Amino acid sequence: MNVLFLLAEADGGGGLRQIADTFGVDWPHLLSQVISFAIVCLILQRFAYKPVLRLLDERRKQIAEGIAEREKIRNELAQADARRQEIIISADSEATRLIDEAHAAAADVRDRETSKALAKADQIIVKSRAEAELEHSRMLQDLKQELGSLVVEATSAVTGKILTADDQRRMAQETLSQIRKAA
Numbered sequence: 652m653n654v655l656f657l658l659a660e661a662d663g664g665g666g667l668r669q670i671a672d673t674f675g676v677d678w679p680h681l682l683s684q685v686i687s688f689a690i691v692c693l694i695l696q697r698f699a700y701k702p703v704l705r706l707l708d709e710r711r712k713q714i715a716e717g718i719a720e721r722e723k724i725r726n727e728l729a730q731a732d733a734r735r736q737e738i739i740i741s742a743d744s745e746a747t748r749l750i751d752e753a754h755a756a757a758a759d760v761r762d763r764e765t766s767k768a769l770a771k772a773d774q775i776i777v778k779s780r781a782e783a784e785l786e787h788s789r790m791l792q793d794l795k796q797e798l799g800s801l802v803v804e805a806t807s808a809v810t811g812k813i814l815t816a817d818d819q820r821r822m823a824q825e826t827l828s829q830i831r832k833a834a
Contacts (some may be wrong), residue, residue, distance in 0.1 A: 783828035795830055 671678070803819045 795827050798830060799826050802826045 668814060799822075805821055
């Protein structure tokens with residue numbers, strides 16, 4: 652207020668006072684309104700503006716923390732995804748390795764079983780040949796005996812006499828020796 656009066660007096664009391672009078676400025680009321688406005692501003696600043704600024708600052712901090720947390724979660728998710736991919740690749744390679752081992756083991760078993768089967772087949776063939784040779788020998792022996800008997804009977808029928816046991820033995824041996832030479 653004193654400043655305004657000093658400005659009014661420095662102006663010579665003319666220009667500022669005249670404008671104030673033209674607009675109907677009542678200096679005591681204007682001064683009381685300025686003081687009231689300053690008090691209201693101080694009260695609003697202390698009880699409204701500062702708490703609102705504090706809330707806004709806290710909200711800014713929460714938003715910043717939320718963004719940082721979101722970035723942290725996004726990074727952890729990316730790392731988890733990378734680990735998942737590594738695990739999948741590792742599991743795939745392990746499964747492929749196990750399948751290859753199973754194929755190799757199956758091939759080994761197949762080869763062993765084939766070898767065993769071939770060995771058994773060879774044994775069966777050898778045994779069959781031995782049995783066939785033995786049976787062939789027996790049949791030849793039986794055939795020789797039968798043939799010898801037939802020769803003796805035929806000879807006795809042709810000669811008309813009964814041969815003695817020595818004659819039959821001698822003729823059987825001769826027949827056998829001739830059959831051996833022919834076989």
